[in-house]
Amino acid sequence: MQDWSEERNARNMPLRRIWLTLAAITLVVGVFFWWIASSYSSILHKEVGQDTSSTLHARSSALKLTLERRLLLGDGLKAYVSTVLQDGQSLNDAGFNAFASRFIGNMNGVRNLSVYPGGTATFVYPYDTNKTILGMNIFKSSDPEVLANAVQTKSITSQTLLGPRELTQGGIGLISRQSVFKDGLFWGFVSVVLDLPPILEEAGLTQNDNRIDIAVKADGKLVFGRKAIFDDSSVLTSIMVANQYWEIAALPGSAKLDASNSRIEITRGSCLLILILLNYLVYVQLTRRRKLQTMVQERTMHLIEAHQQLEATYEELVAAEDELRVQNSLLEYSEGQLRQVAYRDGVTGLYNRAYFQERLEETIAAAGNNGRSFALLFLDLDQFKLINDTLGHASGDLLLQEVAHRLSMLLNQDELFSRIGGDEFTIIIPSVEEADYVHEAARQVIELFQQPYMLQEVDYYVTASIGVTVFPDHSTDAAELMKYADAAMYRAKEEGKNNYRIFDVTLMADTEDKIYIKNSLRRALENNEFEAHYQPQVEIETNRIVGLEALIRWNHPKRGIIPPSVFIPIAEESGLMEQIGEWMLRKACHQNKAWQDAGLPHVRVAVNLSARQFSRRSLLSGQVKAILAESGLNPAYLELEITENTAMLADNSDTLQELQNLGMTISIDDFGTQYSSLNYLKQLPVDKIKIDRSFVNGIRKEPKDEAIILAMLLMASRMNLSIVAEGVETQEQLAFLRENHCYAIQGYLFYRPQPADAMERILREHKALPH
Template sequence: MPLLGVSALLGIGIWLAAFFALLAMELPVASRSVSMLILSLILSAATGLAALLFRIRSNARWISLLPSALLLGAGFCSVGFAMLATLPRDARLTYEERWIALSAILSFLLSAIAIRVLASLSSSASTFKRIAAALLIGGAALCLPVLGLIQSSYPKGSLAAGEPADPFTAGTLGIVIGLIASIALISILLLPFSGRSSGEQYDTLSGLPGRGLFEKSLQVAISEAERERQPFAVMFLDLDRFKNVNDSLGHNVGDHLLQTVANRIRECVADKALIARLGGDEFAILFRAGLSRDSLLLTAGHLLSDISRPLFFGEMEIHLTTSIGISMYPSDGETPVSLMKNAEAALYSAKDEGKNTIRFYLPNMNSTLRESVLLETDLRKALEREEFYLVYQPQIHAATGEVAGVEALLRWKHGKKGIIPPSDFIPLAEETGVIVQIGDWVLRTACRQSREWQRQGLPPIRIAVNLSGRQFLNKGLVPFIKRTLLETGMDPSHLELEITESMTLDVERSFSTLRELKQLGVSISIDDFGTGYSSLSYLKNFPVDCLKIDQSFVRELLSETNDRSIVSTIITLAHNLNLRVVAEGVESEEQLAYLASYGCDEIQGYYISRPISEEDVLRFLKKSS
């Protein structure tokens, strides 16, 4: 509903409240001036518009409510006096100044409280809160007619001076009708602005303001900051790896998690800021002016801590973290666009530096973000430009040193920038969804290469291929692998598919997919074992063949007691479940000897070989044999 139309609706409610209150005084209706009645109605609509403008400014603080309350209270009083001016001279009242003053003060106070209540309304606001806001506005509008006028008197000889009615008896019905009309109209008014029927203003899932309302509030904050000469902050939050959780567990779980996170942000920030959901798993916070950098850092730290607490959906325990970027007015921008853009740049910097961290904006961050956007564009074209290629890292038997297989690893040689590290483009491919097409290419290419090596006279060896989270959740995965095996002629027993623990959060769906893959004859390994959140109780039921010990445990194997304990525990666990164990990241003979002594089955790492080209694999296999 357009703002002016809604303002008129609110104005009619205010006007009716005052009008019925005057009717209750039994004054001569027929003698009222039509032009003055119209003027009073226009004043009512203007007062309604003022109320709505302060409603939209939902970050209003108590300190800024004084001018708002004065304006709104003055509007209510002016409506009453305009209506009194419609009376003929013979029906004019003699006012009690103290009661008029008291009614005006009360109108101002009720207006201030009403604005505060209006500012806090969201799509999740209760009916009681909406009615309370309507009562406050109606009460402010009725202060002058009720408190001021019922204590006034009519001059001798006036039209109404005969036998005045008792305002507390004869006027009761009129006042009640006025209140009901006012409350009903104002309650209707509050619905579209509550967010339930206005997607542009409020997010229906979280009950928080949406992007449009956040940008308007940010513009208001800039205007206030220019006058008060005080800095303020804009904070962006984005949940880390939320897409993986949402895709693996389903959107109903994802929605529940977003609502829980929104509530935790509310509890942490309280009344210090305006919180908005910009879309997806991205939130924005507009802090009030005057907060120091240290205070912002402390609040951001509390947000990291609160959001990282376990979340529960039924019996499922889920862990999420968030990355935070902060920009400051005016040093990091003087417009809504620049402040939001720079907060987002700081957010992406936090993600690039390991996630679950906080970053304030720095000037060089925009160039980094711009490079990331350009890299995404090039990434989408890399397949058709044939810029991807595979390298292979050998895996050997720890006891005998014989080659057990190779792992296919993706590399990107950019046409202009040269070699792009996997750590730069694989997370970007995951985030954008391009990883599905790239992953399919890797699988098809690895299978073809395996067959090519056999045609060149080499014995068949196992080749391991990593599956991305999006690939694993793709319903077309199993048919694609089946078709690829048929097209390339590769023996399924020579193909090993590597998944991570985080892909198995949705146990039923994961089990179904793994079972179908096993029916094809391929083997399954869990990569980076020990770094995820999956329950060991599910491991015994999953149809997997191998556990791969993450290199982070192997790196400090000889110096860290805890790492040695973890590695030996994983090896024992795997063997008790009849699973093969591969240790990644082996870089020394001492590490190899230790792993072999604990019964680790296979070794992979720079001590054995760096990832090598398909031609070098031929030489490595011939040399090893």
């Protein structure tokens, strides 16, 4: 009896150990999987929060820009009324309506423009829908809010906002008012009334987007969305519009939250399934030995010795197997780490050029065997060098990482996305059945760049150019496919950037020509093949030459004169623009000093600075000082021209101020063609702006171009800036600019660009031109 009890206990002991082992594995692995699921949940919620924050900042920037563009109408109306009063004239309906009609039809959400002499509504446009306000005196308003706003606005010169509120004409809107003074005394108000709903719609706040839920407050009043969003939101931003403080809050939308929760549930379910499977495998392994022992005991006691030997052998094999398994795992881990280093880009985490080239060859082989087509997209960022040079490499790397993240979210799992160097990326679409699919894929990538990128707490718009080749339509060779995609990408850049181009055979000649020009440029500086031409700037009132612009020309030994529009983009791309720019600056300074020493009229010479030159801030001021000292030219006779985009970069303001302090003139070239902020422009140390020829060409052809020129002239006058119109070629253009008091003009109507010897004769023989 005792022997039977001991045998039963011996049989039960392994079973208890099995369950204890399984319980321990369940506890340890379960805790590990719980940690994985929790970490993954935190990452997903963080991504949702970052995406919500990014979208919120984009929408708030759009709202601020939309409101400020309309409030500029108030500044323009005030300037118009002030000009009429200063000229000793009386404001009348005909003149007011003619002025207001130029602007009010071009912007959604502008209800009316009105003038309140002495506080009484006397002029309003349009009349029919707003005549109910005529005769109203806001100083006698029964509304305390309106009366308080009128008293406040009367005592200051800046704009004030009232609202949002119910308008007398009907609807919800904002009222902008600004005081007008005559001879230092209060004369009245100018007012712009805005419809709020169209403004919110243009800023993208009312669009049906289940990815984000937004609410807006103006001076504490709920303007749009649900009040609960402000109570629950951890994503909040604010903007200042005139004298009002606006708050914008956001919560992730249902689509984002549902997608995130689904992924979390899938992860938890997967972990649970793996845990169950692991316990099953362990249970099978642990019970195998017990079953073998039972079978041996039931068959024969004579095999005990053989069983013991077999058991010992089995234990040794299990130990050896475990050791081999560990060594194999370590080997696989090491190989994975080596592949990660060898095939991954260190900045973005994407596959690198080496891996891309291997996969491209494999894709070509697979597609050839299966008779399939695939597409290769070659993507290059358009403004990356400017951002990298001006904001620094850290911001450049951050931009590359954000681009990689956005594109990775767009692409399918079977589409290979790689960074092959610098700002260049490639995408392999492994199966293309129709040409329309390639066009749609390229368009989706282009559209992905329409949202701004936040760098150093400022939104920057960066675009991309894409070249596309298709296997086997364009080539069956990997190197040729890359070469043709590169050629198509450069054609997309030439056609205005922010675009894509599919390769065709006509691009090859252009590609070979670019390579020839790039190689010739390196010899041009050494062989002194560049020439400086000069185009006069003529004062309209006196027909005097008041300045010259230095323009570079390339006299190629075989091709003759090559236009700057051909070789300048290639010089910027190849990194030669700094050397060419320095040569041009030195040439212009020495030539101007030589003319002055020869007794010719002292005029200012303007030299263009490239963004690449300007990015080297510490070198630029030292370089300019050295060239001025070397040539002996007085800084007062040197003008530096920069593009509007370069001027708007916040880091460049100190450099501009330093250059201006040296005594030279700073001017903005091609003004009005970019997206600069007028509020930021007034803070820049700038002396002159140049009206771009694209606006001048519209004189007597396009009323909107004329209206923009008038606004520039008025702005320049108020900001004490000199202004020059470029590209003047007709008498009609000259008459318009003279009539509206433009200071000077530059163009073929008076002079074409001239070489130095011809320009010397013009300066020597110059007399007043006939009116």
